[in-house]
Amino acid sequence: MGYIPHTDADRSEMLKTIGVSSIEELFHEVPASLRVEGDLNVPEALDEYSLVKELRAIGAKNTALSSLVNFLGAGIYEHYVPSLVMQLVTRGEFLTAYTPYQPEASQGYLQTIYEFQSLICKITGMEVANASMYDGATAFAEACIMASGVTNRTRIVLSDSIHPHYRSCVETFSEPADCTTSVSNDPIADIDHETACVAVQYPDFFGRVKDLKPLVEAAHRHGALVVVVADPVALGVLVPPGQLGVDVVVGEAQALGVPMGFGGPLVGYFCVKRELVRAIPGRIVGRTQDKDGRRGFVMTLRTREQDIRREKATSNICTNQALMALVATIWMCSLGKQGFRKLSETCIQKAHYAQRELCRIPGVKLLFDEPFAYEFAIDLGHDADRVRDQLLKQGILAGLPLGEYYPELKNSMLIAVTEVRTKHEIDDLVAAVARVVN
Amino acid sequence: MADFPLIFERSRKGRIGCMPPQCDVPVSDMAELIGNGLVREPAELPEVGELEVVRHFTNLSHRNYGIDTGFYPLGSCTMKYNPRVNEAVASNPSFALTHPLQPVEAVQGNLQVIYDLQSWMAEITGFDTATMQPPAGASGELLCLLLIRAFHRSRGEGHRDIVLVPDSAHGTNPASAARAGYRVQSVKTNSRGGTDIDDLKQHLGPNVAAMMLTNPSTLGLFEDNIIEICQLIHNAGAQVFCDGANMNAMVGVTRPGDHGFDCMHLNLHKTFSTPHGGGGPGCGCIAVKSHLEPYLPVPVVANRDGQYILDDNRPESVGRVHSFYGNFMMNVRAWAYVRSYGKEGLPEIAKHAVLNANYAQARLKEEYPQAFDRTCMHECVLTAKPLKRYGVRALDVSKRLIDYGFHPPTNYFPLIVPEALMIEPTETETKEMIDAFCDAMLEIAEESKEDPSILHNAPHTTPVGRLDEAFAAKTLDVNWSSYEDLKKADVL
Numbered sequence: 001m002g003y004i005p006h007t008d009a010d011r012s013e014m015l016k017t018i019g020v021s022s023i024e025e026l027f028h029e030v031p032a033s034l035r036v037e038g039d040l041n042v043p044e045a046l047d048e049y050s051l052v053k054e055l056r057a058i059g060a061k062n063t064a065l066s067s068l069v070n071f072l073g074a075g076i077y078e079h080y081v082p083s084l085v086m087q088l089v090t091r092g093e094f095l096t097a098y099t100p101y102q103p104e105a106s107q108g109y110l111q112t113i114y115e116f117q118s119l120i121c122k123i124t125g126m127e128v129a130n131a132s133m134y135d136g137a138t139a140f141a142e143a144c145i146m147a148s149g150v151t152n153r154t155r156i157v158l159s160d161s162i163h164p165h166y167r168s169c170v171e172t173f174s175e176p177a178d179c180t181t182s183v184s185n186d187p188i189a190d191i192d193h194e195t196a197c198v199a200v201q202y203p204d205f206f207g208r209v210k211d212l213k214p215l216v217e218a219a220h221r222h223g224a225l226v227v228v229v230a231d232p233v234a235l236g237v238l239v240p241p242g243q244l245g246v247d248v249v250v251g252e253a254q255a256l257g258v259p260m261g262f263g264g265p266l267v268g269y270f271c272v273k274r275e276l277v278r279a280i281p282g283r284i285v286g287r288t289q290d291k292d293g294r295r296g297f298v299m300t301l302r303t304r305e306q307d308i309r310r311e312k313a314t315s316n317i318c319t320n321q322a323l324m325a326l327v328a329t330i331w332m333c334s335l336g337k338q339g340f341r342k343l344s345e346t347c348i349q350k351a352h353y354a355q356r357e358l359c360r361i362p363g364v365k366l367l368f369d370e371p372f373a374y375e376f377a378i379d380l381g382h383d384a385d386r387v388r389d390q391l392l393k394q395g396i397l398a399g400l401p402l403g404e405y406y407p408e409l410k411n412s413m414l415i416a417v418t419e420v421r422t423k424h425e426i427d428d429l430v431a432a433v434a435r436v437v438n
Numbered sequence: 439m440a441d442f443p444l445i446f447e448r449s450r451k452g453r454i455g456c457m458p459p460q461c462d463v464p465v466s467d468m469a470e471l472i473g474n475g476l477v478r479e480p481a482e483l484p485e486v487g488e489l490e491v492v493r494h495f496t497n498l499s500h501r502n503y504g505i506d507t508g509f510y511p512l513g514s515c516t517m518k519y520n521p522r523v524n525e526a527v528a529s530n531p532s533f534a535l536t537h538p539l540q541p542v543e544a545v546q547g548n549l550q551v552i553y554d555l556q557s558w559m560a561e562i563t564g565f566d567t568a569t570m571q572p573p574a575g576a577s578g579e580l581l582c583l584l585l586i587r588a589f590h591r592s593r594g595e596g597h598r599d600i601v602l603v604p605d606s607a608h609g610t611n612p613a614s615a616a617r618a619g620y621r622v623q624s625v626k627t628n629s630r631g632g633t634d635i636d637d638l639k640q641h642l643g644p645n646v647a648a649m650m651l652t653n654p655s656t657l658g659l660f661e662d663n664i665i666e667i668c669q670l671i672h673n674a675g676a677q678v679f680c681d682g683a684n685m686n687a688m689v690g691v692t693r694p695g696d697h698g699f700d701c702m703h704l705n706l707h708k709t710f711s712t713p714h715g716g717g718g719p720g721c722g723c724i725a726v727k728s729h730l731e732p733y734l735p736v737p738v739v740a741n742r743d744g745q746y747i748l749d750d751n752r753p754e755s756v757g758r759v760h761s762f763y764g765n766f767m768m769n770v771r772a773w774a775y776v777r778s779y780g781k782e783g784l785p786e787i788a789k790h791a792v793l794n795a796n797y798a799q800a801r802l803k804e805e806y807p808q809a810f811d812r813t814c815m816h817e818c819v820l821t822a823k824p825l826k827r828y829g830v831r832a833l834d835v836s837k838r839l840i841d842y843g844f845h846p847p848t849n850y851f852p853l854i855v856p857e858a859l860m861i862e863p864t865e866t867e868t869k870e871m872i873d874a875f876c877d878a879m880l881e882i883a884e885e886s887k888e889d890p891s892i893l894h895n896a897p898h899t900t901p902v903g904r905l906d907e908a909f910a911a912k913t914l915d916v917n918w919s920s921y922e923d924l925k926k927a928d929v930l
Contacts, residue, residue, distance in 0.1 A: 002778050002779040002783045002786065002787070003518075003519050003521060003711075003778070003865075003866045004786055004787070004790045004865050004866065005866065005867070005868045006790055006793075006868075006869070010868070010869040011793065013869065014793055014794075014796075014797040014869060015793070017797060017800050017801065018793075018796045018797055018799075018800045019800065020796075023789045023790075023792070023793050026789075026792050026793065026796055026813055027660075027691060027692075027789075027792065028813065029659075029660040029662045029812070029813060030660055030662075030691070030692050031662065031664075031665065033665075034664075034665070034692045034693075034696055034697055035691065035692055036690060036691055036692060036693060036785070039781040039782065040561050040562060040690060040781045040784060041561050041781070042558050042561055042562065042776060042780065042781040042784065043777060043780060043781065044780040044781060044782060045777065045778065045779055045780025045781075045782060045783050046777045046778065046780065048523050048778075051523060051527070051774055051777055051778060052523065052526065052527060054777070055527045055530070055770070055773070055774060056527075056530065056532070058547045058550055058551060059530050059532025059533050059547050060532060060547065061546040061547035061550065062532050062533065062536050062544060062545050062546065062547040062548055063540070063544040063545075064531050064532045064533075064534075064535040064536050065535045065536065065537060066531045066532075066535050070537065072537050072539055072540065074539055075761060076537055076538055076539070076762075078537075080458045080459055082456040082488070084456075084488060084491060084492055086529075088491075088492065088495045088496065088499075090525065091495075091496070091499040092504050092505070092506025092507070093499040093500065093502040093503065093504045093506065093507055094499055094502060094504065094715070094716055095504065095506070095520065095525075095713045095715060095716075096504035096505035096506045096507075096510075096517075096520050096713055096714065097502055097503060097504040097505075097714065097715075097716045098510075098512060098515050098517060098714040098716065098717060099714075099716070099717035100716070100717070101512070101848075102503075102836065102837075102840065102845065102846055103902075103905050104837065104840055104897050104900040104901075104902060104903065104904065104905070105502070105503040105840050105845060105846075105897075105900060106502055106503060106716075107442070107498075107501040107502070107900070107901055107902060108497075108498035108499050108500065108501035108502030109498075109502045109716045109717075111442065111444070111498055111501070112495070112498055114444075114916070114917075114918075115444060115445050115446075115918070117916055117917050118444075118446065118917045118918035118919065119483060121917045121918075121919060122481045122482050122483060122918075122919070123481045123483075127917065127919075128916055128917060129916075129917065131717070132718070134573040134574060134577065134718075134760065135573065135760060135761040135762075136761055137758070137760060137761035138573075138577070138759070138760065138761075163761075165758055165761050165762070166761070168757050168758035169757070169758050169759065169760070169761070171757055172584070172735070172756055172757035172758055172759055173580075173617070173759075176584065176587065176617065176618050176619035177617070177619065178619065209472050209473060209476060211473070211475070211476065235478075235481070236480075236481065237468060237472065237477055237478065238472065238476055238477070238478060239475070239476050239477065239478045240478060240481075243478070252761065259534040259535065259767070260534070260535060260536060260537050260538070261533070261534050261536070261766055261767040262533065262536045262537070262538050262545065262548045262762070262763065262766040262767070263537075263538025263539075263761060263762025263763055263766060264538075264573065264719070264760070264761075264762060264763060264764050264765040264766040264767065264768075265573070265718075265719030265765040265766075265767055265768065266761060266762075266765075274914075277914065277916070283717065284916055285916065286910035286911070286913070286914060286915055286916045287910065287913070287915040287916075288905050288906050288907065288909045288910035288913075289905070289906055289909060290902045290903035290904060290905050290906065291903055291904070291906070292903060294439070294441060294901075294902045294903070295441040295442075295902075296902040296905045297905075298905050298907050298910050300907065300910040300911050300914070300916070301911060301914075302907075305609070306576070306609040306610050306612075306613035307608070307609035307610075307851075308609065309609075309613075310609050310612040310613060310622075311612035311613060311615060311616040311622040312616070313609070313613040313616070315613070315617070316576045316577075316579070316580055316610050316613035316614040316616070316617045317574070317576055317577075318574065318575065318576045318609075318610050319574040319575060319576070319707070319714075319717055319718040319719075319720040319722075320574070320717055320718045321573070321715075321718040321719045322715050322716035322717035322718045322719075323713070323715030323716055323717075323718065323719060324715075324718070324719060326715075326716065330491065330495055332483055333445050333455070333483070333484055333486060333491050333494070334455050334456040334488065334491050335455055335456055335457075335458065335483070336449075336453070336454070336455035336456075336483050336484055336485045336486060337480050337481065337482060337483045337484070337485050338454050338455075338457075338480070338485065339454070339455050339456055339457050339458060340480070340481060340483050341480040341481070342457065342458055342461075343458035345461070345468060346458060346459065346460075346461040348468065348471060348472065349461050349463055349465045349466070349471075350461065350463050352466060352471050353463035353464060371471065371472045371473040371476070372472070373472060388541075389541075392541070392544075397537070397540065400539055419458045419459050419461075420459055422459075422462055423462045423463045426463070
């Protein structure tokens with residue numbers, strides 16, 4: 001039955017050692033009125049072969065991106081993943097381990113976490129990164145709540161060009177922490193002396209790139225922290241927030257090799273300046289040594305955490321997304337300095353090519369005339385939902401119609417172009433859009 | 439032996455690793471595209487070849503212990519076999535290569551998986567509905583408290599600001615309560631290892647919003663007064679949350695919804711066998727009674743006339759709790775797991791988990807007494823206190839177990855049990871494996887008496903010995919760049 005290895009002989013010997021006559025007896029403390037009578041209303045068992053077949057049939061009800069040419073991003077991106085990544089990550093020693101509470105038996109994982117923290121610091125330009133968060137949105141919420149604690153202020157200023165789902169998560173989680181959120185299209189102007197932090201996305205939800213320096217100066221002048229939600233692939237080319245005086249950098253690292261997987265599991269990252277290290281949520285791994293001076297790694301600053309500090313912990317997070325952080329670690333190491341830079345540049349070049357070609361179509365224009373990285377919003381002059389549906393029929397997933405999030409932008413579409421799209425595919429997109437809008 | 443190199447130490451300037459697809463479009467100057475002064479120097483990622491990457495991480499995996507390596511009786515974590523068919527079905531591109539913002543018509547298969555699991559989880563736990571969104575147990579706890587908070591507010595009882603938590607609770611309980619804006623009060627455990635009802639009554643009052651209760655408790659004991667406890671709390675106008683970390687003891691045998699709980703969380707990575715992955719991804723789905731349903735986070739997966747939809751139009755919802763819909767790919771695995779057992783097999787999980795734990799307890803209790811002399815559920819909490827007279831502590835026993843080839847049990851938890859060793863074998867272990875583990879534990883007890891220094895210096899067989907945690911906290915070398923700086927500054 002399933003994965004239970006017991007033989008009848010095992011059961012009777014074990015019961016004899018325990019000193020009871022049946023397994024039922026072991027449940028004698030469960031009141032009779034609380035026992036399940038009969039079968040649960042759950043389907044019957046399937047053998048392995050039938051199970052695989054059944055799930056294949058359910059999967060076939062999806063239109064996966066393997067059968068579409070994809071330009072949809074908005075926080076989740078399709079990227080090249082070297083074959084070795086998944087093969088290494090699925091090794092049982094990694095896959096079936098848990099949180100490295102026993103460091104001597106977990107040096108492998110602990111070292112990969114230290115490497116993850118280091119790699120993320122290299123990309124963001126920050127001094128400290130933790131072992132991972134659930135995803136970009138919850139990492140962002142934690143960052144805002146942390147800022148409130150550190151500054152002893154409760155007002156959170158959010159740029160309105162932060163991913164709408166991320167803003168929504170901040171509202172959900174910061175409200176019980178007695179914080180108020182102010183969503184602003186000019187966050188610099190909205191900073192005051194009650195502001196705990198001001199947050200922007202870099203590049204923003206629309207793909208735009210803005211210099212962070214004026215924001216950092218304004219925030220620090222008012223004693224507020226700056227929280228930046230940054231896309232790690234764009235940071236292959238963009239000046240990292242850590243070089244611009246940003247206090248907290250968080251974001252989604254799915255783009256670093258993690259399958260889209262319908263939006264989960266993802267992997268949030270969380271970075272701070274060194275002076276904030278004691279306020280951060282989650283696990284953090286540090287280098288140390290044994291009594292013979294051999295280098296080793298342990299979870300450190302544990303007194304911030306829930307299992308020790310309980311209600312005074314910096315967060316309630318326990319299990320995070322270690323395996324996805326490992327994916328990202330192996331991905332970053334595989335591409336290395338040159339491959340990562342090249343990948344980031346290629347995304348930006350291809351996106352700009354796509355934008356230039358699309359904007360040659362009469363009636364189609366860039367929504368904002370500002371620099372962008374590898375995602376951009378265009379005004380199609382037509383209902384974007386309709387254009388998206390028309391293009392889907394031709395096997396192209398054109399992007400995200402913006403009307404759902406910004407009703408005034410119902411004719412606009414957010415388009416992401418990564419390194420995996422070819423010139424040919426981009427030309428097809430342009431031709432298809434031209435046919436639909438004319 | 440030399441230290442195992444960091445990937446950065448293997449880097450050589452100019453060495454090229456994997457290369458991304460070619461840039462086949464006309465290119466422009468990068469500074470012109472994204473703005474002057476916004477282009478950086480390349481990030482200093484390591485420069486290593488493919489084979490070096492493969493060897494580096496393969497060798498690191500050899501320095502790590504998983505369920506696939508051996509017995510992993512880490513109490514409270516349910517380290518059961520992670521079936522490989524679950525990995526196989528989850529690697530299917532039909533699921534893995536879907537984007538969360540595709541139109542719902544294009545992801546009906548995904549939504550069916552979520553919808554089925556919502557129904558099955560509600561049925562297995564005895565609640566009315568479920569959401570698969572929380573990505574881990576702690577986030578499930580927090581979400582339940584946010585729903586409870588919304589519920590009280592809707593009834594004009596937003597003044598309730600206290601959450602009761604047993605003194606034996608997981609640290610996530612009080613931490614989640616604090617995150618939900620509550621003050622935490624601790625309720626005592628009685629001499630039988632259950633909730634002290636008199637102490638509970640002392641705490642109940644008009645300002646109590648909820649109690650968080652783990653059943654079976656973290657002592658591995660069934661809360662046999664659960665019906666009365668839930669009634670008392672409800673009579674005081676408060677709600678009862680069940681921490682479902684220990685659901686493995688109950689699957690198919692008894693349902694928290696029937697016990698009187700209002701909501702609970704489940705760990706798919708415990709009871710429903712999704713891999714722990716070294717500390718996630720998990721899934722902390724929650725199940726609730728109908729009175730909490732209006733507050734569920736958006737979007738809710740629903741079935742309307744045979745079509746699955748993502749319902750965002752829920753005015754009383756607490757809002758979003760994840761970037762998208764939680765750790766969806768864990769749902770695919772759990773779906774496969776539930777169907778591997780089916781309705782006829784699910785109760786066998788709990789029955790054999792409880793059998794294995796009681797067997798281990800029976801074999802060990804002479805040398806390692808039970809914290810409470812009762813039949814345990816899926817895990818037993820023993821104490822290494824008798825070894826203290828030889829100068830041996832639970833930590834020493836744990837470290838010595840590593841030499842015998844076993845992962846140690848959870849130690850020093852629950853906090854109310856001195857020298858606690860919390861052993862959860864799970865149902866997927868054979869009698870031979872549990873016997874081998876118990877033999878090792880008994881042998882270690884003998885070693886304590888004969889030569890405790892063997893234990894104090896354990897482990898002896900691992901690549902590093904016991905590590906200096908104070909040194910790590912003092913130097914705070916948490917990133918390779920700082921390591922280089924600290925070395926230059928002669929701190930290391």
